[in-house]
Amino acid sequence: PALQAHFDAVIDADGKIEPRDWMPEAYRKTLVRQISQHAHSEIVGMLPEGNWISRAPSLKRKAILLAKVQDEGGHGLYLYSAAETLGTSRDQMVEALHSGRAKYSSIFNYPTLTWADVGVIGWLVDGAAIMNQIPLCRCSYGPYARAMIRVCKEESFHQRQGYESLLTMMQGTDEQKAMVQDAVNRWWWKCLAMFGPPDDNSPNSVQGMRWGIKRISNDALRQKFVDATVPQAEVLGVTLPDPELKWNAERGQHDFGAIDWDEFWQVVNGNGPCNKERLATRVKAWEDGAWVREAALAHARKQAQRTMKEAA
Amino acid sequence: PALQAHFDAVIDADGKIEPRDWMPEAYRKTLVRQISQHAHSEIVGMLPEGNWISRAPSLKRKAILLAKVQDEGGHGLYLYSAAETLGTSRDQMVEALHSGRAKYSSIFNYPTLTWADVGVIGWLVDGAAIMNQIPLCRCSYGPYARAMIRVCKEESFHQRQGYESLLTMMQGTDEQKAMVQDAVNRWWWKCLAMFGPPDDNSPNSVQGMRWGIKRISNDALRQKFVDATVPQAEVLGVTLPDPELKWNAERGQHDFGAIDWDEFWQVVNGNGPCNKERLATRVKAWEDGAWVREAALAHARKQAQRTMKEAA
Amino acid sequence: MGAGDSAPVDYLLHLADNALVLGQRNAEWCGHGPILEEDLALANHALDHLGQARLLYQHAARCINAEPAQAQRFAHLQGARADGALTEDSLAYFRATHEFRNFTLLELPHHGPLAGPARADRDFATTTVRNVLYAALMNLWWERLQASADPQLAAIAAKSLKEVRYHLSHAGDWLVRLGDGTDESRARAQAALDHLMPHTQEFWTGDEAESAAVANGTGVALAELKPAWDALLDEVLAEATLRRPADGGYVTQGKRGLHSEHMGFLLAEMQSLAREHPQAVW
């Protein structure tokens, strides 16, 4: 009770909870789930973009993409570390992912069908992720907030590079322009859904806001994203595939059409184009790599024994 | 002794020895080795050409190549069957190949580096093989001779198709012409070596001729091949890479340069570009396929038991 | 519904792309099969499919060349033209991934679900299950197409039907051996079936090309064939002692040009040499 009061006071003052602080079990559990799933998203997210590393059409773009995917892996590492401060382990988190108990961002359950998808993912998927993550930089849990600051900085860079790649294509050949427009048509609605269900359908959000984990509502973030992105699309010269999208002068925001939540939930629940492939690929990498991890362990033990012998 | 006399009489009369006939053990062993190695050559030979099926540059050429490789597999089947009439089994022969005890034609230890290699293999490798095999159609051992007749017919067809493919390329773009000439440069000398070492270095040939297995000497076949091929090269418009190659009016045949027998023996003995790859690929196919063969066996047994139960 | 109408170009391309892509996949076993006889059988199937693809592409090319709107639609395909006219090779080697109209089922590598750049051994059970699922469909589909108002398509159907009867019986026999063989073979066959069955939902969804073909009497609404396909499948699965997976899951859209991540890699390899020499004749 005194601990709870102290905890509440820190939260109310927009302070930071650190690993050594007392926290409600539900707060800890929520954060473990959220942070680890964020980490899983970064790792699984390496796959749709990694799909194009070998075929990147110029050395510069290959380097940019490889660096981006490497950064994403690095983000996964920071986030796994942040989650570990809450009393879980990498092996436990990976096991939860591989068994299907833990989720990852459903946006990565779609295939990257063309090179333009890579640029669109940078522009829109990273763009949406950043919009989701900037508020998390003020998250009440210290390690998560600090990880988010590092992640957001790098992801802003990725977003700019993705957008720049699209800009180049939109000044290019007819095939390149068509490729970009086609990619936008396929990804736009899925990116809008990344902000999660409408506020009146999001029960978890309330508690999240009470704990200083969630700062801004799904719908508010989604609206911000649309308003930020529309002018970017105009500069690019692409049409966002929504006939109802238009500026509403009264609201001072853009009106936009209805998201297909049935499709969203289908995919979240396992029935997307790539769900099985993404998870199976991660499981295979883990299982195929078991002998490597065992070797590292065995060698470390041998080294430890040699060191002890020498000390003796 | 009476059996031996009968055997010798058949051989001397250019007759046929059939599976039920008595034959010297050495004759049987020689034939098992030769026929099985011929079969192995057909099977391993599917690999260098099979390398280009997925990338054949037109649907017509893809079909022709696929049919050719399929025919080669079929030749392997005929030949394994012919060898089995001499008291060996497919499993034993495959084991001999995979363990390295049995050999296959060393021409298949070279890589197919370009599409033109496929046409050149048809023209020159099949051409040399046909020249080696036509005399075998009169081989004293019936099953082998009959297999050879079928094989030669199909391989003549393959040779014409390979040649026709090269003719088309030589009437094509500069890149195509260069590709053909480069392939010829790489394969010519290796094809000359296919006829085996010079007669004065071929101790096995003597016994082979005594038994009606080998009809014409290595050097004689090689000479025939050169004489047949030079005009074909002229029609194609390619240069055979031998500065010493020229018509010798006195002999009524072409003179040609010296073959690098050191390189030949190095490759025969395991040190070619693809020896390890060829054998490892066959071994992998066999090992990876074990569960399939076991399933077929298990199912056949179940079927047999069901049949017996029904009959009972 | 005029006798002698051609089937819609996209319908012909759908049929052709199915045949080409499956032929490409089956041919990958050449030299790597579990038994020599099966190496040859798969090569034979691949040759049959390649032959069907060629006839269909040739027919499609003639249709495209003869109709200005279609010729315009494919004007960007400059490779492998003959005197300016589109050929079978223009269609096979110079279209981009999104222009291919094959069922996604047929482009998958011979193993369980994995992302595009993953590497794994080829699995004969996956190949066998896929061949059964598709051959069962084609038996019924070619049979109906013998009555197509498009005479070329009807002729192609008659020829192809003979071939695919053998494909179905051969692949079906293998599925029975695997399903009712060893524990390992059954496990592999069941896993392959669980993986591939959802990809067959795409057979029944219909699309604009199919509707147009049905409208001019040249084609068939595949949904009509589902009961017979179900019956064929249930029969062979029963004999193979395999469990038919429940319906459901993502419905693929390869026939609309929305492929898996595998299609791009398949085409990159298949088209590489032709695209390197776009004006060459082979």
Added chain:
Amino acid sequence: MGAGDSAPVDYLLHLADNALVLGQRNAEWCGHGPILEEDLALANHALDHLGQARLLYQHAARCINAEPAQAQRFAHLQGARADGALTEDSLAYFRATHEFRNFTLLELPHHGPLAGPARADRDFATTTVRNVLYAALMNLWWERLQASADPQLAAIAAKSLKEVRYHLSHAGDWLVRLGDGTDESRARAQAALDHLMPHTQEFWTGDEAESAAVANGTGVALAELKPAWDALLDEVLAEATLRRPADGGYVTQGKRGLHSEHMGFLLAEMQSLAREHPQAVW
């Protein structure tokens, strides 16, 4: 031996192709590595090599553009030109297999000897052994090239040397873990070493490009580096408790454009999109 002479174009391309091809292979592990940290390490190595390749290709392109005979020699490379001039991408994406000058060692897939179209899992031991063999060479080679009479090459060497010191220590540490880890890891490492070691014979054979580079002071006769390379290798193999294979066997010739069957497939994938849009800027 003029100060400021450029290294021969073929020498630069050999160095660049080595870096590009190994970078391409190491990048294949991205998302598939045995440990997340190693996924990132391999991506990092690949990025370093890609960076080296880019600098070398850019330098080579400038040399080619500046010299009429070379420009003529590469006139057939029409893709990715900038205002008619050759670029790094023209060289990387539009040359044919036989024009690439990388050591064969670097183009091999991450598994034991198999024919081109075979499919198998990726093996981390193969990757590690290859990286050690090559990084050991590059430590010595870049070190000498810091004194190249070609100032651009000397600068590239200085930058690359820092990177490759880390590559060698990282890969060497892993080779020790694998060799002196479990029985399985030792068996895999030994098999990889037995497979790959003969491919290093190509390092020492010299060729016209190397001779020309030595002649104008821009390059190094690699044979001079062999004793030091042997020493580096023997040291890490001893610590890894691995047996150094006997010398001998086929000597590969990738640097002369005579590759394995794997190179064609690597390039088909790598170049596919660029070749599909040869005039596009990305």
